[in-house]
Amino acid sequence: MSDALTDIARDQRRAENLEKFLELLAKYIENPKRKTRVAVLAAATATDEVRGGYWGASTDIVKDLEAKIALLLTGERTEWARILSLAERTHAYRRLKALSPFANDILIKADYGMDCLTFSAKEIDNLIYEIVRRRKLVAYDCDKYLIVLPGIDLKKTDAIWLDSGRRGVTGPRVKENS
DSSP: OOOHHHHHHHHHHHHHHHHHHHHHHHHHHHSOOHHHHHHHHHHHHHHHTOOOOSSOOOOOOSTTHHHHHHHHHHTOHHHHHHHHHHHTTSTTHHHHHHHSTTTTSOOOEEEOGGGOOEEEOHHHHHHHHHHHHHTTOOOOTTOOOOOOOOOOOGGGOOOOOOOOSSTTOOSOOOOOOO
16 A cells, blocks of 8 residues: 555656657657657556556556557557547647547547546537637636537547446447347
């Protein structure tokens, strides 16, 4: 058992290592070189070696990393969805997204943990701010706006399964027709 300050320091070290890993991964995807690939693997290992934490949990980034990198280089959407999900609260996110097949898309991460929906919509926040700013309006001091977006073509939308919080679930579950 460790004290809270030690655990918080572990979380910080893991976050710094993860940021370095993601930046190196972006650099490698932009320009695949052996030296950068070795650095990516080392940064992933350093991230995984941080055990415990106060808020965070240990990672397992190195597992199948060579295969995952190969998928990223081919533009495979599920692997890109997973790496962007991992990167969503880092400085590397925008750089990675620009390299991804989702470069021009708005991404929303939906989590149905414990049957309650929570979602990450940082990109929606940025989009709304940009819409308000382009109209030369202010985005502070209790102002309220109705944002009108053109209709979304649901036939062009996608939902990519990332993972499950349930042990043993290794793929998306499909609802049977009733």
